[in-house]
Amino acid sequence: MRPENDTELETQIAEWRSYMLRRRAVASADVDELEDHLRERVADLTETGLRPDEAFLIAVKRMGRMDELSREFAREHSDRLWKQLVLTDEDAPAEAERRRGLLVMVVCAALGVLAVKLPALFGFGFDDSAEFYGRNMGLLILAPLTVYFAWRRRVSRNTVLALAGLFALGALGANVYPVADDSQSIVLSAIHLPLALWLVVGVAYAEGDWRSGQRRMDFIRFSGEWFIYLVLIGLGGGVLTGITIGTFSAIGIDAETFISEWLIPCGGAAAVVVAAWLVEAKQSVIENMAPVLTRVFTPLFAVTLVAVLVAIAVTTNAIDVERDMLILFDLLLVVVLALVLYSISARDPGAPPGVFDWMQLALVVSALLIDVLVLIAILGRITEFGFTPNKSAALGENLILFVNLAWTAWLYWGIVKGRKRFALLERWQTDYVPVYAAWAWIVVLAFPPLFAFA
Known part of the structure; x- marks a missing residue:
């Protein structure tokens, strides 16, 4: 052949x-x-x-x-x-498997609750140890989720050792460096460590076969569906919190301590695992939600980005490159990539390009132009004030996003012109995932000593 x-x-x-x-x-x-x-x-x-x-x-x-x-x-x-x-008749093996899945979920959710409360026994309470939880929250809530998938997938011993080693590496990177409480490195670690560990969760989800592009695509689909369920659980939890506060206030009891130290942290930690279980248990229902939301939000985000570009052109105002604004713009660019990816993964590969595909191309090009403006602003500040951990991390992340967006735009142009297959774009996105993981680990492990723990 x-x-x-x-x-x-x-x-x-x-x-x-x-x-x-x-x-x-x-x-x-x-x-x-x-x-x-x-x-x-x-x-x-x-x-x-x-x-x-x-x-x-x-x-x-x-x-x-x-x-x-x-x-x-x-x-x-x-x-x-x-x-x-698929089958209408129930039988013992299927019922046993469902019960096993429920049991694994309950145990791992309990582990999540234990993980966020156990540090209090060593003097790290929520009120007086914000810095500790900022460093370690990703570790505390994602370790039980990794255990859940490793248990459910019955991963090999070597995969278990690799997962444990990566979490241990993350714990060392978050806690061993002698950085001050107001150090930029702490904030960068708090942002990037959860991202790095989320991709470790992906290794467990993929049963250790992380080199498979299709397994990475499966995990990307899961991530979107998991986020939808987590948001829904969070909205329900907000209602529960409000009712709890109002009910106890009506009888003269202040429930603030219970809410802040038990309900919110423990409920949030458990929800991380529960959302994953719901995605696994109800895939046939939730699989259609991410593509539907993509159809709804793609035109809205496209209009928003075009409006931002027009506003910048009319006012000639430069983009603010303070940390909070950079995080906001980077999240916006990541959302654009997610919209493109979920749209591609849900469409019929054999269908001819249509109006929605042109809209996706416009969305990507608009995001690419905004990323260029952000890069220009970052480079201007670096030229004027020099390198800092925040600006260096932002520069690297936006360069990575620029490469992804630029090649995505090029592939999409070939797709809408009928010269390329949609599978190429999906493969490009899945192959690019390790780049994000590598950068996240670099920021967590290399930036503190590189910038003298500033």
Whole structure:
């Protein structure tokens, strides 16, 4: 088989796999088995003299309708949670698996609560140890979530050791450096360590197979769905907090201490795990939420970014490069990339480019122009006042975002002109994820000594 045929076949299989994951709440491990079955059929057909693209189409057709294949596969793998969405009859293995998932969630949520309250036994209370929790909150709330996925996925011993080692490295980076309480390094660590550890959670989610672009794409989809559930839980928690305060005030009891030291921190830590469990348990419902929200917010964000660019051009005001403003602009650029990514992951790869794709391209180009203005402002401040930890971190992050946005715009231009496949853009985004992880670890581990712990 010629190399170009290999590339074409891999692209077709990647599109088929993405379609399978969108149509049903099928675990990636199950899709792996189906993909092996598909590849075997393609190999058999190509041996008869068919071209790879012809063999692929015939193999997919012979695999049967999606519903029939799902039913057959569910009967052969009765321990999968999604069987309840395909088969109507309940059985003991499926029920046992659901109970196991619930038990794992409860235990790991309890670990999250314990993690945020245990430091109080050593004198680190919420009222007087804000600096300690700023350094370590990412560790405290993401370690139980990592345990949840490692337990649920039954990851290998080597993967467990790697996960534990990365969390230990994060703990050292957050706590061993002799930095002052008002140091910029503490703030940078508090921002970047959770990002670095979130990608460690991704390693557990992917069962240790983090080099797989498809597994990274699965985790990116999960991240969006997890965030939606976490926000919903947070809104419900806000209502609960308000009711609690009002109810206790009505009987003359001040519940502020209970709210601030127990309800909010413990509820928040548990919600991190509960949201993950909800995504895992209700994939068929939540999978459609991120794409729908993407459709709603893409035009809104596009209009907002264009308005910002017009305002800058009319007023000739430079972008404020203070830390809070830089964080806001970087979050805006990350949201733009997320909107593009979720839109691509949810669309039919075979559909022709449409109006929405042009809108996505306009969104990316607008974000790219804003990033250029931010970079110019940062470089101007560095030229005038020199390098500081904040400005250096912002410079690196915006350079990373610039590369991502620039290549995304180039790929999207090829897509809307019909010269490139959507799979290329998805692959670019998943391949770029380790760059963000590497930069986050650099800021956490290298910046404090590099800037003399300032």
